[in-house]
Amino acid sequence: MTEAPPTEIPDFWPCTHGPRLPRIALMGEFSAGKSTLVNLMVGANPLPVQVVATQLPPVWMAYGSQPSVIVDLAGNEVPCRLDELNGMSLDDVAFIKFYCEEEILKRCELIDMPGISDPNMASIIWERMMPFADGVVWCSPATQAWRQSEAAVWEGVDAKIQANSILLLTRADMLLTARDKARVITRVKSEADAAFRDILMMSLTQARDAMDNEELWHESGADEFVLAFLSLVEGLASSLEDARVERSDTVLETPRAASIDGECATGHVSADAIVPRRPKLRLSVKVERPASDASTAQSLAFMPKFS
Ligand SMILES: Nc1nc2c(ncn2[C@@H]2O[C@H](COP(=O)(O)OP(=O)(O)OP(=O)(O)O)[C@@H](O)[C@H]2O)c(=O)[nH]1
Ligand SMILES: [Mg+2]
Numbered sequence: 013m014t015e016a017p018p019t020e021i022p023d024f025w026p027c028t029h030g031p032r033l034p035r036i037a038l039m040g041e042f043s044a045g046k047s048t049l050v051n052l053m054v055g056a057n058p059l060p061v062q063v064v065a066t067q068l069p070p071v072w073m074a075y076g077s078q079p080s081v082i083v084d085l086a087g088n089e090v091p092c093r094l095d096e097l098n099g100m101s102l103d104d105v106a107f108i109k110f111y112c113e114e115e116i117l118k119r120c121e122l123i124d125m126p127g128i129s130d131p132n133m134a135s136i137i138w139e140r141m142m143p144f145a146d147g148v149v150w151c152s153p154a155t156q157a158w159r160q161s162e163a164a165v166w167e168g169v170d171a172k173i174q175a176n177s178i179l180l181l182t183r184a185d186m187l188l189t190a191r192d193k194a195r196v197i198t199r200v201k202s203e204a205d206a207a208f209r210d211i212l213m214m215s216l217t218q219a220r221d222a223m224d225n226e227e228l229w230h231e232s233g234a235d236e237f238v239l240a241f242l243s244l245v246e247g248l249a250s251s252l253e254d255a256r257v258e259r260s261d262t263v264l265e266t267p268r269a270a271s272i273d274g275e276c277a278t279g280h281v282s283a284d285a286i287v288p289r290r291p292k293l294r295l296s297v298k299v300e301r302p303a304s305d306a307s308t309a310q311s312l313a314f315m316p317k318f319s
Contacts, residue, residue: 023087024106025144031256034120034248035072035144036241040151041162042127045182048216049151050124052234053241054114067132069105070141071124076111083107107141120245128165142169146248147176149241154181154193154213158200166207176248178240179208184233185215210240 038046054073081089084104092108107123116122123145125138150166152158158179166174181200187193193213201211214233222229229235 022085022106022140024083024085026083026087032252033074033118034146034245034252035123036120036245037070037123037125037141037145037148038151039125039128039138039148041159042130044127044151044153045180045216046124046127046151048220049149049180049182050122052216052220053116053122054112055116067102067126067130068108068124069102069126069137070107071110072107072141073110073112073117073122073124075113075117075121077113078111080108080110083109102137119242119249129161142173145173146252147178147244148173149178149180150208151180151182152200153183153186154196155183155186157181157196158204163204166204174207175209176244177208178237178244179204179211180237181211181213182216184213185218209244212237212240 038050040046050071050073080092082092083089083106085106086104087106089109092110123141125141126133128135128138148169150162152162158181169177179200181196184193187196197211197213204211212233214237216232218228218232219234222232222234
């Protein structure tokens with residue numbers, strides 16, 4: 013499935029130049045909490061949750077104020093409103109590009125995938141987006157965490173992506189005791205530890221409802237997830253920057269010949285032409301940081317809305 017990146021960039025993929033942000037795909041089975049998590053991170057509620065009548069294609073969220081668009085497989089764009097998709101045929105749709113001006117999107121782009129086991133959604137719809145993700149947050153409900161069907165899909169994912177991915181056990185509030193939670197975490201870690209960078213548990217609804225209640229927020233598991241997520245994004249941003257600098261030492265030869273990393277060359281690209289993008293960070297939530305990870309802690313002066 014995602015073993016090897018495609019040698020050619022598909023028509024629907026936009027040609028961009030210069031530095032780019034890490035892209036994180038939100039994946040998991042139907043109703044696992046992917047859109048709830050994205051809404052929490054973005055701090056608004058752009059994505060419909062528990063959609064039944066309308067299944068959304070991948071929704072790629074990026075920072076910006078421009079109108080959102082539907083991008084078809086040929087790369088054509090038409091204006092889009094998420095609430096107007098009802099009944100629309102999505103056969104030729106590659107993804108929806110959704111823009112909003114939220115802090116987290118200055119640090120990474122998020123791709124909210126349809127459920128991997130959704131009977132109404134062919135797997136090709138999310139599979140074709142996979143080569144463009146740098147990392148994944150895989151949501152799995154804690155009450156039936158890490159099913160065979162999930163593990164089977166994950167096995168087909170490139171090891172490099174796996175190493176940059178978090179397994180998030182959602183619906184922690186449905187497990188009644190701390191002992192139950194510990195049991196589930198231990199079991200899932202024994203099965204999937206090597207296939208993820210972090211395995212965490214969280215109640216998305218509890219985090220969503222916590223507002224300024226720090227205790228509830230902490231209890232929801234959100235603190236830990238935010239730290240892990242931002243550390244992941246920081247690491248990916250550094251790797252992308254290193255790779256970009258390396259590439260800029262080499263002349264890129266043919267148009268659209270670059271690998272599928274968001275830099276699609278139409279000519280020679282030199283280091284001078286590229287201005288590194290360093291978003292200005294802001295503090296919105298105070299978090300206790302592990303003393304052992306000073307550099308990450310420093311970079312975490314920013315928190316996604318998430319509160
Ligand atoms: N109790 C509880 N409910 C949750 C949690 N996370 C999500 N939900 C609920 O689960 C339902 C489905 O959530 P979504 O975010 O739409 O799930 P999804 O993975 O995006 O679903 P699809 O896009 O349809 O595959 C919603 O009603 C959420 O409120 C959680 O941590 N605890
Ligand atoms: Mg969803």
